[in-house]
Amino acid sequence: MADPATAVASPRSAPRRRRMVRDLKAMPGFTAMAWITIVALYLPIMVLVAFSFNENRSVVLWTGFSLDWYAKALENDGIRNAAWVSVKVALFATVISTIVATMAALATTRTRKFTGQGLVYGIINQPLMIPEIVTAIATLSLFALVKKLTGLNGIGYLMMAHAAFCIPFAYMPIRARLETMTLTLEQAAADLYAPPFKVFTLVTLPLLGPGIVSGAMLAFVVSLDDVIITLLIAGPGETTLPIYILGAIRRGITPEINAVSTILVAVSVLLVMLLFFVQRRMQR
Amino acid sequence: MTGPEVVTQRKAAVSVRGLTKTFGEGEYAVTALDAVEVDIRENEFFTLLGPSGCGKTTLLRLIAGFELPTHGVIALEGRDISALPPHRRPINTVFQSYALFPHMTVAENIGFGLRMLGKPAAEIRQTTERMLALVQLEAMAGRRTDQLSGGQQQRVALARALAPAPKVLLLDEPLAALDLKLRKNMQLELKSLQAETGITFVFVTHDQEEALTMSDRIAVMKSGRILQIGSPRDIYDRPTHRFVADFIGDINILDGTIESLDNGIASVRLKDGTAVLAQPGTATAARPGAASIAIRPENVRLAQAGETPTVSGTVENVVYFGAATNLHIRLATGEQMVIRNPGAVEEGRYRPGATIGAVLPPELIRVLE
Numbered sequence: 001m002a003d004p005a006t007a008v009a010s011p012r013s014a015p016r017r018r019r020m021v022r023d024l025k026a027m028p029g030f031t032a033m034a035w036i037t038i039v040a041l042y043l044p045i046m047v048l049v050a051f052s053f054n055e056n057r058s059v060v061l062w063t064g065f066s067l068d069w070y071a072k073a074l075e076n077d078g079i080r081n082a083a084w085v086s087v088k089v090a091l092f093a094t095v096i097s098t099i100v101a102t103m104a105a106l107a108t109t110r111t112r113k114f115t116g117q118g119l120v121y122g123i124i125n126q127p128l129m130i131p132e133i134v135t136a137i138a139t140l141s142l143f144a145l146v147k148k149l150t151g152l153n154g155i156g157y158l159m160m161a162h163a164a165f166c167i168p169f170a171y172m173p174i175r176a177r178l179e180t181m182t183l184t185l186e187q188a189a190a191d192l193y194a195p196p197f198k199v200f201t202l203v204t205l206p207l208l209g210p211g212i213v214s215g216a217m218l219a220f221v222v223s224l225d226d227v228i229i230t231l232l233i234a235g236p237g238e239t240t241l242p243i244y245i246l247g248a249i250r251r252g253i254t255p256e257i258n259a260v261s262t263i264l265v266a267v268s269v270l271l272v273m274l275l276f277f278v279q280r281r282m283q284r
Numbered sequence: 285m286t287g288p289e290v291v292t293q294r295k296a297a298v299s300v301r302g303l304t305k306t307f308g309e310g311e312y313a314v315t316a317l318d319a320v321e322v323d324i325r326e327n328e329f330f331t332l333l334g335p336s337g338c339g340k341t342t343l344l345r346l347i348a349g350f351e352l353p354t355h356g357v358i359a360l361e362g363r364d365i366s367a368l369p370p371h372r373r374p375i376n377t378v379f380q381s382y383a384l385f386p387h388m389t390v391a392e393n394i395g396f397g398l399r400m401l402g403k404p405a406a407e408i409r410q411t412t413e414r415m416l417a418l419v420q421l422e423a424m425a426g427r428r429t430d431q432l433s434g435g436q437q438q439r440v441a442l443a444r445a446l447a448p449a450p451k452v453l454l455l456d457e458p459l460a461a462l463d464l465k466l467r468k469n470m471q472l473e474l475k476s477l478q479a480e481t482g483i484t485f486v487f488v489t490h491d492q493e494e495a496l497t498m499s500d501r502i503a504v505m506k507s508g509r510i511l512q513i514g515s516p517r518d519i520y521d522r523p524t525h526r527f528v529a530d531f532i533g534d535i536n537i538l539d540g541t542i543e544s545l546d547n548g549i550a551s552v553r554l555k556d557g558t559a560v561l562a563q564p565g566t567a568t569a570a571r572p573g574a575a576s577i578a579i580r581p582e583n584v585r586l587a588q589a590g591e592t593p594t595v596s597g598t599v600e601n602v603v604y605f606g607a608a609t610n611l612h613i614r615l616a617t618g619e620q621m622v623i624r625n626p627g628a629v630e631e632g633r634y635r636p637g638a639t640i641g642a643v644l645p646p647e648l649i650r651v652l653e
Contacts, residue, residue: 190349190370192448193372193397207386
């Protein structure tokens with residue numbers, strides 16, 4: 001006998017999937033669960049953003065709308081310096097980690113399968129698996145040793161640390177892109193007399209482009225938002241924006257911090273949206 | 285062997301000697317090609333035909349250079365190219381998936397090979413235009429490849445592979461993704477393109493009709509080996525192996541025993557004791573002992589009044605399909621036989637249950653390996 005549900009719903013099989021989705025939505029508590037999730041995720045940010053426009057000095061008592069705190073934040077030298085450090089470190093980390101991640105992704109997808117390949121994935125993704133505080137302390141100890149041996153100081157240490165932990169974030173989208181790219185296109189290029197280097201520059205790299213851009217943007221955002229490693233590694237005059245915010249909170253929360261945080265959120269959201277846009281385009 | 289050599293001996297474009305390819309290692313090793321020997325002549329349309337997994341695509345990929353042989357040699361015009369990487373072989377490929385570069389225009393795709401060969405810009409432009417005209421895509425030169433239909437992409441792939449004027453063009457089931465009508469058109473187009481350009485085509489397909497229509501010669505493959513190489517007529521009229529006979533067209537196969545061999549003609553006793561004369565295709569097929577004989581349905585004739593039938597049987601089914609009628613009969617041996625167009629068939633002349641006699645002309649019966 002034919003499945004009665006199918007027979008009643010439609011003689012075609014196409015709507016089957018749609019019906020399943022509808023069924024899930026009809027389950028008790030679905031709507032409540034969705035709202036709880038949305039509120040838990042976004043209510044804090046909404047409160048933060050709202051009070052960044054507060055006229056009053058309080059972050060709990062709304063009195064009226066104003067942009068004063070933004071003006072104040074943008075005039076604050078501490079914030080401006082911190083923002084500049086953040087951008088410098090993030091740019092450096094993005095460039096280095098994206099190059100390394102691209103090479104790693106090529107090595108793990110465009111070579112013959114080798115023993116210990118799983119181990120290599122593990123090694124590349126180390127920063128995702130080890131607690132960040134452990135990585136931070138380990139990096140700190142190493143850098144202390146290097147500083148003692150070489151006598152070198154400066155922001156380079158912070159940049160290197162960021163570049164290192166950004167690698168897996170840059171690596172993931174690049175590898176994903178490479179895995180969806182069939183080898184056939186590269187073989188076609190080789191078949192049409194392109195030597196290996198030309199195959200790479202004329203076919204692999206242009207096709208990999210969207211993956212590299214996503215990887216770079218992800219690395220940038222991750223570097224921009226980092227606290228723990230930065231907190232331990234950053235020397236004097238190397239305060240990044242998140243560290244500045246952390247310090248300012250200790251002195252008491254003002255809507256100025258809300259304003260800076262809102263800007264940081266806006267930049268991150270903008271970059272993530274751009275990332276989705278790029279990924280949508282590459283799925284064409 | 286498979287009849288007199290009609291074509292005058294031409295130089296081999298591709299010579300394959302003792303070619304073996306295994307994938308994997310140890311107990312997981314799979315032999316994709318097993319000591320394959322073949323000479324593909326200059327300017328011929330050569331087809332590798334076989335079911336999926338028979339090794340035809342592997343052989344093509346080895347000739348292209350995408351895989352390296354485990355053993356054996358591949359020579360191009362007498363020169364060993366076995367160790368050369370793909371970009372150093374004057375051989376181009378039309379891929380089953382077309383593999384057009386999505387980030388380049390149609391014209392850029394077609395000009396890619398010439399560009400890599402370092403040809404001057406003017407020559408690249410000229411050849412590209414000529415190729416676009418050849419495949420009738422002049423209007424599409426500036427388009428992106430994803431804006432083209434399947435048939436148009438197919439033509440771009442073809443033009444791209446032909447543009448550098450390769451010594452040999454490899455085609456890996458290039459028509460598989462096209463619908464039937466387009467496919468028929470492209471078959472004829474490919475054939476005339478081959479004649480026009482004079483380039484040696486090596487064509488891979490699992491479609492026997494396509495192979496018969498287009499090829500100068502066909503190699504039928506099974507399990508990594510070539511069973512028979514010959515013209516479409518050789519393959520169809522004079523199959524040497526049971527697999528070849530079965531794979532191409534419809535055929536009646538009867539089991540029997542070779543009793544004697546006289547002047548290359550075998551006397552075969554069928555299971556019901558009937559003796560028939562048949563032509564062994566190979567020395568192995570001619571060995572005394574158990575053997576299979578084969579005859580095409582259209583070569584079987586009904587016995588006339590007063591004529592002694594070779595075999596007789598009972599009509600089981602009459603299948604009419606417009607241009608032809610098939611008569612399915614059950615022989616005294618218990619085996620089934622199909623007779624196509626048994627003379628003028630008026631409606632209702634042969635009814636199931638009727639006993640009829642059939643004549644099998646000895647020169648059209650093959651003994652199979």
